[in-house]
Amino acid sequence: xxxQDISAKEGxxxxxxxxxxxxxxxxxxxxxxxAALAPVLALFLYVRIVPIAWSVVLSxxxxxxxxxxxxxxxxxxxxxxxSDENFLIAMKNTLVYSFATVGFSxxxxxxxxxxxxxxxxxSVVYQTIYFLPVITPMVPMAxxxxxxxxxxxxxxxxxxxxxxxxxxxxxxxxxxxxxxxVIMGVWKVIGYNLILFLVGIRNIPASYLEAASLxxxxxxxxxxxxxxxxxxxxxxxxxxTSTINAYNVFTxxxxxxxxxxxxxxQAVRMLVFDIYxxxxxxxxxxYASAEAVALTLIVIGxxxxxxxxxxxxxxxxx
Amino acid sequence: xxxxxxxxxxxxxWVALVHCILMAGxxxxxxxxxxxxxxxxxxxxxxxxxxxxxxxQAPTWDNYVGIFKTAPFGRFFLNSVGTSxxxxxxxxxxxxVAGAVFAKYSFPGRRLLFQLIIATAIxxxxxxxxxxxxxxNSIGWINTYQGLVLPYLFMAFGIFLMRQHVxxxxxxxxxEAARVDGASEWxxxxxxxxxxxxxxxxxxxxxxxxxxxxxxxxPLLVANDQKLxxxxxxxxxxxxxxxxxxxxxxxxxxxxxxxMLIIFLLLRRRIIENMALTGLKG
Numbered sequence: 001x002x003x004q005d006i007s008a009k010e011g012x013x014x015x016x017x018x019x020x021x022x023x024x025x026x027x028x029x030x031x032x033x034x035a036a037l038a039p040v041l042a043l044f045l046y047v048r049i050v051p052i053a054w055s056v057v058l059s060x061x062x063x064x065x066x067x068x069x070x071x072x073x074x075x076x077x078x079x080x081x082x083s084d085e086n087f088l089i090a091m092k093n094t095l096v097y098s099f100a101t102v103g104f105s106x107x108x109x110x111x112x113x114x115x116x117x118x119x120x121x122x123s124v125v126y127q128t129i130y131f132l133p134v135i136t137p138m139v140p141m142a143x144x145x146x147x148x149x150x151x152x153x154x155x156x157x158x159x160x161x162x163x164x165x166x167x168x169x170x171x172x173x174x175x176x177x178x179x180x181x182v183i184m185g186v187w188k189v190i191g192y193n194l195i196l197f198l199v200g201i202r203n204i205p206a207s208y209l210e211a212a213s214l215x216x217x218x219x220x221x222x223x224x225x226x227x228x229x230x231x232x233x234x235x236x237x238x239x240x241t242s243t244i245n246a247y248n249v250f251t252x253x254x255x256x257x258x259x260x261x262x263x264x265x266q267a268v269r270m271l272v273f274d275i276y277x278x279x280x281x282x283x284x285x286x287y288a289s290a291e292a293v294a295l296t297l298i299v300i301g302x303x304x305x306x307x308x309x310x311x312x313x314x315x316x317x318x
Numbered sequence: 319x320x321x322x323x324x325x326x327x328x329x330x331x332w333v334a335l336v337h338c339i340l341m342a343g344x345x346x347x348x349x350x351x352x353x354x355x356x357x358x359x360x361x362x363x364x365x366x367x368x369x370x371x372x373x374x375q376a377p378t379w380d381n382y383v384g385i386f387k388t389a390p391f392g393r394f395f396l397n398s399v400g401t402s403x404x405x406x407x408x409x410x411x412x413x414x415v416a417g418a419v420f421a422k423y424s425f426p427g428r429r430l431l432f433q434l435i436i437a438t439a440i441x442x443x444x445x446x447x448x449x450x451x452x453x454x455n456s457i458g459w460i461n462t463y464q465g466l467v468l469p470y471l472f473m474a475f476g477i478f479l480m481r482q483h484v485x486x487x488x489x490x491x492x493x494e495a496a497r498v499d500g501a502s503e504w505x506x507x508x509x510x511x512x513x514x515x516x517x518x519x520x521x522x523x524x525x526x527x528x529x530x531x532x533x534x535x536x537p538l539l540v541a542n543d544q545k546l547x548x549x550x551x552x553x554x555x556x557x558x559x560x561x562x563x564x565x566x567x568x569x570x571x572x573x574x575x576x577x578m579l580i581i582f583l584l585l586r587r588r589i590i591e592n593m594a595l596t597g598l599k600g
Contacts, residue, residue, distance in 0.1 A: 025424065025425060025426055029424070030425040032503040032504070036416075036419050036503075036504075036507065037416060037419055039415075040412045040415060040416045041431070043471055044435060047450065047471075048474075050449070051450040052438060052445075052446050052449075054452075112339075115339070115340055126340055126344060127590065129347050131586075132347055132348065132351065135528065135579070135589070136351070136575050136578055136579070137531060137532040138532055138534065139532075139534055139553050139574065140550075140570070140572070141351075141575070143553060143557060143567050143571050144350050144351070144354040144568065145350060147353070147564050148350060150564075153366050153367070155353055158370050187347070187350070195593065248442045248443075248444050250534075250535055251534045254534075272535075279448045280451075280539060285448050285452070288448055289449070292445040295442060295444065299441065299445075300440065303440050
């Protein structure tokens, strides 16, 4: 009764002030914070928020850079996309590229991470070597791979000739070029996956594996029933982030398949290349923006899937 | 101790196999770089030969001299250095300020702003190139240095990393002690937080450097004039012009890769740890 009376008497105002006080919103501090953040926020607004929002807006316009009229056309760009052969090929190629690159690099990196899990000088040396491709810039390495894949004098075809395989037109045959890109993609990203797996494996309490050993579990059983379930959150994280990164593939496509002899860009059409071509070579910027929105939606979709799966992963709280 | 000998033999064989696999993998990782290096020292007559030779028979610096003579690679290199250094300093500073404010202060909009910054980091840069290009076009920054470097001055993950650092490594009591002594918030930022954040700023700066050094698609759009080309763009242009001159192309590639390798080998541990922490890629 008494408590009710008190809250009835001064409930509202005291709640408000208590709320303000609990947040500790001091106007001087607030002023300082916004003053300090001003340059960062201005930059953030100009190079992230505005272009992201504008790309959505542009996608509803027939926006040609050099045309005087830029009419609003609703969802027409999106409808056109669905029947645009180049776009559909690009979607398919990018999907295959991403899944293949991520799949192979994960399957290869996981055992390597387990081998390197024990701490030691040698492990550090291996980690360093496997990480080298991750750190090297894309353009020079893509040129180096182009030279490796060279039809006439490439070291890869030479290696194949030693085991009696006829030279492979790595970069000129579209079907094969996609896989040439996958091989390079795996080479580039494997060290990154390896490091993340290594962190995950080292975070597994040694007592879990010891307990499994004492119970007579074989190495495979320990991997299957202890390591793998404990690794699930990081595995999901790696799968999703690598897929997102692979979806943005552009530089190596530009460098490796746009040779002077190969048909420019047609060899292996990827999503970002299609955006680049429509936007900056044909100046169809509204149309290219619709493609860009599609790319963003795909990436957001993968991210949401990851959030969902990680939340449901039982190993996380263990 | 006293384990049955058959098992130890198998165990040893297993260890040997693992080492073989690791070594073979490591070899595959470095082979493209070694091949690049070897090719860059070969005279033209040794490049298009069958079967390919691993090592140059008559090693020469001609390719390296050649790239600086036939194309302005010196300029490309300086452009890369310049833009990367500017990006590094800007990202380190903006990340420090924003990270510290988000970590240690309470103000209206804090949660929302921080979440917005992190959420937009997911959106791929490639997907808003067109509007960004139009924006810079409208203020006349296309084909300028400031236009080249602008998108690389801000890094959401840098802010994230710095916030983590300030939250975990700088006790709030330090700030309060300074406040009791009458210090202003600006003073605290400069004299308390900044000096304790050197390492984290360096980590963030390295990422900004790596990112700006490898920049390709943005410079491809913005730099029309060869004077503004960075190494990556210079190499690509060079590739179209001398498509089969792999000696020179590999020399240029070595020049572009080398700074990254040096930075990586010097700061290996921090780079690997932070990449693992943030999931950020170079």
